[in-house]
Every structure is written in structure tokens, then in C-alpha cells.
Amino acid sequence: MAAAGALARARWPRLVAAGRPLHVGPAAWAxxxxxxxxxxxxxxxxxxxxxxxxxxxxxxxxxxxxxxxxxxxxxxxxxxxxxxxxxxxxxxxxxxxxxxxxxxxxSSSRLLYEARGPGGAALLLEVLTDNPRRSQQAVRLLLARHGGAMADGARHSFERKGVVRVAPRDRRGRPVSLEGALEAALDAGAQDVWEDEDEEDEEEPALKFVCEASALGAVRERLEAAGLLPLSAALEYLPRDTVPLAAAAQEQASRLLDALSTCPDVVRVYDNIR
Incomplete structure (x- = not known):
């Protein structure tokens, strides 16, 4: 039996694709x-x-x-x-x-923490908590473990903007091209539009229309009137400029962002990493 198992393993090697192991072999492995x-x-x-x-x-x-x-x-x-x-x-x-x-x-408070990450990256953390002291200690600890620290001035690396997230298909089910999205952005008074990189699991990425914070409601209404399907509209902090990180710092920053995402009091993390 051991020999048969070794033969099966030799005939059906393990392959690695899309970052996870795949086994190709007899139906018994299903x-x-x-x-x-x-x-x-x-x-x-x-x-x-x-x-x-x-x-x-x-x-x-x-x-x-x-x-x-x-x-x-x-x-x-x-x-x-x-x-x-x-x-x-x-x-x-x-x-x-x-x-x-x-x-x-x-009993809850909304807070905004400023921080620096690996390689000098700027971070903004939206926090919602009923115990600010506890939340600040937890965030400080996570930052320290992954090469970051609380730091004043990080907010200057961001600007508050309105963001309307729109479905990649219009009300008639037709795909919205980037050219069509740009035209819709101009008509609606938006400043820019790009694909939503935050939604990697979706087959068709949504579109993000960026506008001045004061114009958020109007832009959303105009996009909807143009036949598009708004999914959400919110104020977000967008980086004024992005900074490149060396491979080691990029990996460390990724671990930091993952750790912050598991902190129960952290609602959202903004960064200016390229």
C-alpha cells in the first residue's frame, strides 16, 4: 500500500496556481x-x-x-x-x-488616528469605540509590532473627497466602458473615475467616481439619472500623492494593514502606498 501511495504521488504531482495548492489526481482525492x-x-x-x-x-x-x-x-x-x-x-x-x-x-465615539508605516508611508485610521484609551493602546501595539508608529501630520498626505461607487453595468445590464464612465463623470460634475481595486473578488470591478465632498449628493443623483447604478456614496480620505516602497517594506506594510484590519475598533484604514 505504501508503494502504491508513493506511485500515486509521483504520477500526480502537486501544482501551485493562483497562490494556493491544487492536487491533480484520482477521484479518490476529491x-x-x-x-x-x-x-x-x-x-x-x-x-x-x-x-x-x-x-x-x-x-x-x-x-x-x-x-x-x-x-x-x-x-x-x-x-x-x-x-x-x-x-x-x-x-x-x-x-x-x-x-x-x-x-x-x-456611548461610542468616532476618532481619526494618524500614523506612519514602514518606509514612511502615511496612514489614517478611522476608529469607532466606546473606550478611546483601550483602542489607542491596541492600535499603538499593532503599529509597533509591524514597523509603524502614531505620528502627527499624516493627515496632510490625504484629502477628504466624495466617492460614489457604481456598478460595472447600467440599469439595462450593459457594461459601462471606461470611456463611457469618463463621459458620465464629466456630465455629473465628478473630477475623476477609476476601477475599484478594493473589490478583488468581483468578476467585474465596480467604478469609483471622485468629486468634491460638498458635491457628493448631487453627483450621485446625476449618475443615477444617467442610467448608472450607484452602490454607495461616502466621504473618504484619498492620498494626495503615493509613495513607492522597497520589497521588504512593502511586505511589512502588507502585514501591518492585515493586522489593523483585524482590530475590532478600526473601521477603515487609508494609506498612500503605491
């Missing part, structure tokens, strides 16, 4: 492949999805604290609800967060 997929792909993906929904719930509570729990009277809250739906957050979870928003929001 169960092993399914388990590997669940363990190595589905498990981390579900964990990331759970963290995403937790952060969206935090954003709902923060928006409710600042402008009230009714999306019809609170544009910021309405934008967050849009983001929740675009990320396929269950309707029941959204409604539960909205029902508890008024009560929970009284």
Missing part, C-alpha cells in the same frame, strides 16, 4: 480537495465577511449618533445603509443595527 477549499479559502473568507459586517454595524451606529437613527432624515446614515446593501449585508442585520443604533450610539 474529498481532500473539498476540505482544503473549505479550510484554506472559505474559512478565512467567512471570517473576513464577519469582520466586515461588524464594522458596517459600527458605522451605522456612528452615523446614527451624529445625525439621528432615521435614514430618511440622515444622509450619512442613508449612505452607510447603501454600503451595507452593496456588501450583501443581510437585511435583518441592517434593521437590527438601526433598531439598536439610538441606544448604542450614546
Amino acid at each position: 474529498g481532500h480537495n473539498r476540505w482544503s477549499k473549505v479550510r484554506n479559502v472559505k474559512g478565512p473568507r467567512d471570517a473576513a465577511r464577519s469582520r466586515l459586517f461588524q464594522r458596517l454595524g459600527m458605522m451605522l451606529r456612528a452615523a446614527a449618533k451624529e445625525g439621528g437613527p432615521d435614514p430618511a432624515l440622515n444622509a450619512q446614515l442613508a449612505n452607510v445603509v447603501e454600503q451595507c446593501r452593496a456588501k450583501n449585508m443581510p437585511k435583518a442585520s441592517i434593521e437590527a443595527a438601526l433598531r439598536g443604533a439610538e441606544k448604542a450610539s450614546s
Whole structure:
């Protein structure tokens, strides 16, 4: 039996593709492949999805604290609800967060931390917490472990902009070309448009239309009137200039960003890494 196993391994070598191991072999290996997929792909993906929904719930509570729990009277809250739906957050979870928003929001605070990462990269961290001291200590520790530190002045590397994220297909199901998106941006009063690099799992990347913060609502309405499908509209910090990092610093920065993404109080991290 041992010899037969060795022969099978020799005949069916392990291949590596798309960053994960693939086994090509007899049908008897299928169960092993399914388990590997669940363990190595589905498990981390579900964990990331759970963290995403937790952060969206935090954003709902923060928006409710600042402008009230009714999306019809609170544009910021309405934008967050849009983001929740675009990320396929269950309707029941959204409604539960909205029902508890008024009560929970009284004890939470929205903070913005400035930091420097490996290679001098600038970082901005949006934090929502009911214990600022605890959150600051947790963030400081993560930064120190991965070559970063809290630092004043990082905010000057960013500017606050309105960002409308639009589906890659219009209301009629037709793909939106980059040329068509640029024309729509001009008509809507947006300053720029590019593909959404944050959504790597999507077969067709969404489009991001960038505008002045004060024009966010108007740009969204004009894009929708032009037949496009807005998925979300929010204010974001975009880098004024990006900085290149050497390979070692790039790898260290990647580990830092991954670590910050697991911090329960960190809602979003902005960086100016090229």
C-alpha cells in the first residue's frame, strides 16, 4: 500500500496556481480537495465577511449618533445603509443595527488616528469605540509590532473627497466602458473615475467616481439619472500623492494593514502606498 501511495504521488504531482495548492489526481482525492477549499479559502473568507459586517454595524451606529437613527432624515446614515446593501449585508442585520443604533450610539465615539508605516508611508485610521484609551493602546501595539508608529501630520498626505461607487453595468445590464464612465463623470460634475481595486473578488470591478465632498449628493443623483447604478456614496480620505516602497517594506506594510484590519475598533484604514 505504501508503494502504491508513493506511485500515486509521483504520477500526480502537486501544482501551485493562483497562490494556493491544487492536487491533480484520482477521484479518490476529491474529498481532500473539498476540505482544503473549505479550510484554506472559505474559512478565512467567512471570517473576513464577519469582520466586515461588524464594522458596517459600527458605522451605522456612528452615523446614527451624529445625525439621528432615521435614514430618511440622515444622509450619512442613508449612505452607510447603501454600503451595507452593496456588501450583501443581510437585511435583518441592517434593521437590527438601526433598531439598536439610538441606544448604542450614546456611548461610542468616532476618532481619526494618524500614523506612519514602514518606509514612511502615511496612514489614517478611522476608529469607532466606546473606550478611546483601550483602542489607542491596541492600535499603538499593532503599529509597533509591524514597523509603524502614531505620528502627527499624516493627515496632510490625504484629502477628504466624495466617492460614489457604481456598478460595472447600467440599469439595462450593459457594461459601462471606461470611456463611457469618463463621459458620465464629466456630465455629473465628478473630477475623476477609476476601477475599484478594493473589490478583488468581483468578476467585474465596480467604478469609483471622485468629486468634491460638498458635491457628493448631487453627483450621485446625476449618475443615477444617467442610467448608472450607484452602490454607495461616502466621504473618504484619498492620498494626495503615493509613495513607492522597497520589497521588504512593502511586505511589512502588507502585514501591518492585515493586522489593523483585524482590530475590532478600526473601521477603515487609508494609506498612500503605491
